Amino acid sequence: MELFVSQFVNKIDKKGRVSLPSIFRNALPQNSKNEIILYKSLKHNSIEGCSGDRIKDIADRINKLDFFSEDQDDFARSILSEIIPTNIDKEGRFLIPDYLKKHSNITSEVTFVGQGHYFQIWEPKAAIERQKKSRARLIKKKKSLSSIIFPIQRSYEK
Amino acid sequence: MELFVSQFVNKIDKKGRVSLPSIFRNALPQNSKNEIILYKSLKHNSIEGCSGDRIKDIADRINKLDFFSEDQDDFARSILSEIIPTNIDKEGRFLIPDYLKKHSNITSEVTFVGQGHYFQIWEPKAAIERQKKSRARLIKKKKSLSSIIFPIQRSYEK
DNA sequence: TGGGATTATATGGGCGTCAATGGGTATACT
DNA sequence: AGTATACCCATTGACGCCCATATAATCCCA
Secondary structure (H helix, E strand, C coil), X not given: CCCECCEEEEEECCCCEEECCHHHHHHCCHHHCCEEXXXXXXXXXXXXEECHHHHHHHHHHHHCCCCCCHHHHHHHHHCHHHCEEEECCCCCEEECCHHHHHHHCCCCEEEEEECECXXXXXXXXXXXXXXXXXXXXXXXXXXXXXXXXXXXXXXXXX | CCCECCEEEEEECCCCEEECCHHHHHHCCHXXXXXXXXXXXXXXXXXXXXXXXXXXXXXXXXXXXXXXXXXXXXXXXXXXXXXXXXXXXXXXXXXXXXXXXXXXXXXXXXXXXXXXXXXXXXXXXXXXXXXHHHHHHHHHCHHHHHHHHHHHHHHXXX
16 A cells, blocks of 8 residues: 655645645555545644545444444544545545634645655645654654763763 | 545525435435435434434344343334434435424524434534534543554554 | 656636525325 | 425536646656
8 A cells, every 4th residue: 555655835726726746646545546535633733634445444443332332422423523525636636625724724835744644734834843843852852862872972072 | 335424514494404415415325315214312412314224234233132121122112113214305305303303402504413324413503512522522532542543554554 | 868858747717517505386195 | 275295496606527738757769
């Protein structure tokens, strides 16, 4: 299976359409190249997207829960009712629903971020911010890591 | 098999008709696109709906319960005796019986909520309330959420 | 290997089709 | 007759399909 990788910035046209990057389209499963599933990210003000196949698997698991349980209802409610199947037109474009645009402050441009089995859609500036923070956090961890591993070398550093 | 997913708010007209969302109609089985089954939700002040095929599945499940158990009797009574088969007209609309409207405080608009193999019909404001509660409860139970979603990711790994 | 030729991708816009909604009228049931 | 429901037709706005173009990527041959 292909993965969603790399980053792309694309424009939203007057009709609200935006091109799904070509290599993301290629990463969709053969049988459903003209549909993606969109939903709010649980962690960020961004949108996440994936193939329909992925959702079918999740739905199967939810349906195996006890039919009368609260959990079954909650999961169905929070996951299945909050996803938006979205058609991709012949040119590879799709529409982002208004409430998802609001959620992620998207207006005229978006940044697609490959995340492996799924991808994210960000307002471009927010994407850059997110990138910085993410990197900073990594560097911080590295430092503390090296302070554990190389405590002596650090004393030479400044 | 197609699933009921996503949410839609539709209006009830003067004659009491309301459109079943297009993608819900598409999710009905090929052989019975002009009928849905309605019944009171056991858990909420809402209506639930599904295809006739699904009711057959539920009946099977009930049959598998201990024949002499109280539960068997209760379920059969609560579910099978109170379902309402409802016709869908050529334009994709149907009528919501009055007692179901009362049960769910529905007046002029409804929210359709996809739940996988079935869907719910809510009074729109109540739907929003329910959404919040459901999500809050789920966040508390993050562990069980990831147990639903994680195994899927693994299945994509090779 | 350079550079023109070909193809693919991102983007723009016209237009037909479909979904949601409203309303008239025929048919059926009581 | 009176009420309820289904069928038919109409309207509106949104969306998908088609065609077009510019830029970018790739190819291919001298």
